[in-house]
Amino acid sequence: MQRENRTFDELTVGETAELKRVCTADDLFVFASASGNFNPMHLPGYDLDHDGRPDEVTAPGMWVASLISAVLGTILPGAGTLYRSQSFEFLGRARAGDDLVARVRVTAKHDDGTVTLATSVHREEGEEELLRGEALVTAPSTKLQYEEQDMPGLVVQRHRHFDALVAQAEPLPPLIVAVVAPEEPNALGGALLATRHTLITPILIGDVGKIAAAAAELGESLDGIEIIDIADHAAAANAAVDLVVEGRAAAVMKGHLHTDELLRAVLRKENGLRTGRRLTHIFVMDVPGVPHPLLVTDAAINILPDLATKVDIVQNAIDLALSLGIEQPKVGVLSAVETVNPQIVSSVDAALLSKMAERGQITGGLVDGPLAMDNAINVAAARTKGIVSPVAGRAQVLVVPNLDAGNMVAKQLTYVSHAEGAGLVMGARVPIILTSRADSAKARLASCAVAAIYHARTAGKTRAGGEA
Structure with a gap:
């Protein structure tokens, strides 16, 4: 200028x-x-x-x-x-x-x-x-x-939101988690780190020899930790679901196995963990410079979600945000444009989701769309476009059009904006902690903290309501 x-x-x-x-x-x-x-x-x-x-x-x-x-x-x-x-x-x-x-x-x-x-x-x-x-x-x-001089940007690299989540989860009773195939150091290390922070009590399910070798590589002891020796990954995933059905575990955590193997067990027809909602993945991201956690969904499970699936994606994200203490989550439904264009399906879906929230078909949050990325998270950009909305520029949840877009948004935030991302799958009877081999220790710890907080909040409501 x-x-x-x-x-x-x-x-x-x-x-x-x-x-x-x-x-x-x-x-x-x-x-x-x-x-x-x-x-x-x-x-x-x-x-x-x-x-x-x-x-x-x-x-x-x-x-x-x-x-x-x-x-x-x-x-x-x-x-x-x-x-x-x-x-x-x-x-x-x-x-x-x-x-x-x-x-x-x-x-x-x-x-x-x-x-x-x-x-x-x-x-x-x-x-x-x-x-x-x-x-x-x-x-x-x-x-x-x-x-006007192009001043160098300042990035305050703090992950205060994750620190706050861990601090919030530590006083809670440890969440009993069935950890499937923790057979390499990253997968096992995340579970053991969460155990040290009293966030979880793990039950390790997998090849006992590989688990022991991973622990030795980490220099960690497995004393006092229950281990179920099942070498086959599909069988281990089914055993984890059995523990939940039996009431012995209250969450499932992905280790060193393919996501589809784990979710196949979760969705099995006999004694599975279905609830009637679609399974959807949510990144809870701690982005330096953003004054609140930023939820991004769905970036890992639903490839090309239709409108019905997006309803579940939005509702699952709102439910998780509420459990984390966000009183009335502001949900921005993303598209390439901020006006409805019949040729851009994501813009039409966004408008329909917004109207469905107005009519009570989606509850618990404020939903607005279509919004482009800039005017969803930046107040100045929203003002420039003349968008008047309690969500525009202040979105706490970003609903992406498809998995490609979600994956790009999450990785851009991680590798360009120095964010950390905790991953959780919602829509099952219990939270499913979904981590990646590339995740840092902080991200793995935060994933367990988010699951523990969600379980504590929802379990309390269930007991209060007298439901099974």
Whole structure:
């Protein structure tokens, strides 16, 4: 973007400028690192009230005030402006997620080349004034036209959402998990790591020799862990389902076997784990810079889902999001466009899913579509397109058109945006933990945490309702 400053001679009394900015949690971490102000009130994840819940994050007053500097230095007067003095009166508090507007207005010009400006910052919704003051600056004397610098991006590489999920799951009773074919180090290591964090109690089912060899390679002990020696993968998967049917296990975890072998046992007609819904896969992703977990579905099971399958995909994702504490999940149904085009099937399906949610055929969340990826997760992009919706720009669940798109979205987030992804299959009687050989230890641990939290929340509801 080309910028042009306003010299002292060009400035007129009454001239105004403004800059809009969304306050994100990562802004607060960057400010803390740059300023040295590590007041926990201004950092996500702290429980200052000791009530077991993280407190609402309040932006530091000087971070809000810094938005005034951004207007003065880049817009009015612009490049070449130097501060002489600045007063502030703090009238309210900004919080992570707020849309803010910083404004300046020229109130006086002085013979020494200085300019006085009234300054303020407002919360855009409701125009609540958070800060007001007065700035005295030396205005630029030389005219400058320049291209706005392409600043290097800052990525705050934290996986705070996964840390929070693990912390939430650790106090729960360990989830008894039938782990199928944990016969290589990655598959076994994830189960043992979750065991150390008290998230699960594993029952290992597979070739006992290969399991022991994997443990030896990891330098881990299997003392006290139940192992069922079944070398054949199909038979091991059936044994895992039997444990669930018998009430001895409350989840199934994929080890070193093909996904279809595991799901074939889950879907068997006799004593399987069917519920009447389609099995659907959900990635729970912790994306640096995104202030909430991002659920992506379906990226692993349903290749070309029809509308009926997409209904189950959406409902399963909403149910999981609710169990994770997202009170009213915002579901963005993705397409290549944000308007309905009869030639683009995904746009038509998205509109139908949105209407079905309005009519109560999908419950528990807000569903909107079609949305393109940018205006589903970026408020500014949604505004640019003129999309007015509680979901647009704020989606917590992304429903993709097909498996190809979902796989690409998930891997792009992982390998370009440095995200971690936990994987769970929903739609069966119990959660199915689906991990990949490429998953990190953090992702495997988070997958178990998500399953444990979901089981605890849904089991509690079932007991309360008196259902079998």
